[in-house]
Amino acid sequence: MSVNMDPETLAAVQLNLTPGLGPRLQTLLLDRFGSAQAIFAASGQDLLAVQGIGPKVSAAISSRRNLEEAQQECAKANEHGISILPKNSSHYPRMLTETCDTPPVLYVNGTLIESDTLAVAIVGSRHCTHYGRTQATILAGALARAGIVVVSGLARGIDAAAHRGALDAGGRTIAVCAPGLLKMYPPEHKDLAREIINQGALVSESPLERGPQKGLFPQRNRIIAGLSLGTIIVEAGLRSGSLHTARHSIEQGREVFAVPGRIDSAASEGTHNLIRDGAQLIRNASDVIEALGPLVKPVQSTPETTVHTPRELNLNEQERLVLNLIDASPTPIDQVLVNADMPPSRVLSTLTVLEMKRLVRRLPGSCIERTHG
Structure with missing residues (x-):
């Protein structure tokens, strides 16, 4: 996945390299001026009119208008096989554009594909117990086998177990790193990172x-x-950083799930508080898949399968075959019976199962339609 370093991309990279400009201020500047190039073309007075921009940051922006640092950064990224995606890139993750303070640029080592929108994050304590590590590995493996991408933060403990579970199951996993991609942290995860790529x-x-800085870790949780x-x-x-990730999920309108631990375990106190406050208690990957809402747009999870809601991933081959014969508009049941390569009695029983799973809806006139709710 290569990116043509056009002037706007270079300006976005330079903006990200400018001291004193975090993602929030970059977003405010982009909202005010419309593009990274326009920011560097703005006068000092116009820059100072943006909330949060003081004389020091304004001067830092003005002194970097030649984009020299950005050119060096892009050359270094190319040397290491790292792509830099501006927010307007067609390769930029669509799910991330729907959140607040979207990173104006994203560094990627590996590949991002369309089906990565079918993703679930697994996070937790760095100082986890054997039980926690085991549950994270099992959950990640089961989700990966179902076709769900596992997202985590490459940290010690639960994060590493989640990545490992997805990898060992032959699935996809995405690691969100707090430091730059040429400053691997923790250093002992270099081999794991290579497998993730x-x-x-x-x-x-x-x-x-x-390099790793304390404030970067809670920031990357969003x-x-x-x-x-x-x-x-x-x-x-109670003080786990993963609770920040849960808060971001709630603020972004995403689901929050929690794995219960022993009621007397300090390692699960924050988790149990989440469950008390409304997070969904889960026992296995099926609980997660069943609870996920419909996708904004269908996703091609495999060459043969288009997924409208994650719950479809729990279907067996026969159920999936029949479901794929049904449109979102009214479809005659007789048409499904003709097109299905199986006995009519089996088709009818499968339709009943799909209806019970709330994936299809029967209509008057012996018709049926696919539901996305």
């Missing part, structure tokens, strides 16, 4: 050489939530 992608909003239809919390203490 081969079966998904590493992504970051940080410039390539930015990206984990933004890339996902829902977030699963596995073992979170």
Whole structure:
């Protein structure tokens, strides 16, 4: 996935490299001026009129109008096989554009594909128990086998277990990194990161050489939530950073799930509070898939399968075959019987199952239609 470094992309990269400009201020500037190029063309007085922009930041922007640092950054990214995606790129994750403070640029090592919109985040404590690590691995593996992409933060503990579970199941996984992609953290996850690149992608909003800084980790949690239809919390203490990811999911209108632990376990106190406050308690991957809402637009999960709602991933081959014969508009049941390569009695019983699963709706006149709710 290569990106043509046009002037607007270079300007967006330069903006991201400018000291004192985090994602929030970049968003305010882009809203005010309309493009990164227009920001660098603006006068100091116009820049100072934007809330949060003081003389120091205004001067920093004005002194970088030649975009020299951006050219060096893009050349370094190209050297390491890393793509830089501006927000207006057709390759930029659609799910992330629907969130607040969308990263103006995203660094990607690996590949992002259309079916990555079928994603669920799994996060939790770095200091997890054996139970938490095991549950994260099992959940991630089951979701991956169902066709769900697993998103996490490449941290120690639950995050690493989630990535590992998806990889071992042969699925896709996306790691959202807080530092730049040339500053791997934690360093012992270099081999894990290499595997993720081969079966998904590493992504970051940080410039390539930015090292780990305390404030970057809670900031990146909004990206984990933004890339996902829902977030699963596995073992979170009362002060766990994963609770920030849950909060971002709620603010973004995404689902929040929680895996219960022992009622006397301090490692699950934050998780149990989430359940008390309304997060959905889950026991397995099927619970997650059944609870996810309809997709904004259908996703081609495989060459043969178009998914309208994640619940379709729980279907067996026969159920999926019959469902794919039914349109979103009224479809005569006789037409389904003719087109299905199976006995009519089996087709009719399968239609009943699909109706019970709320994937189809019977209509007057012996018709049936596909539902997306």
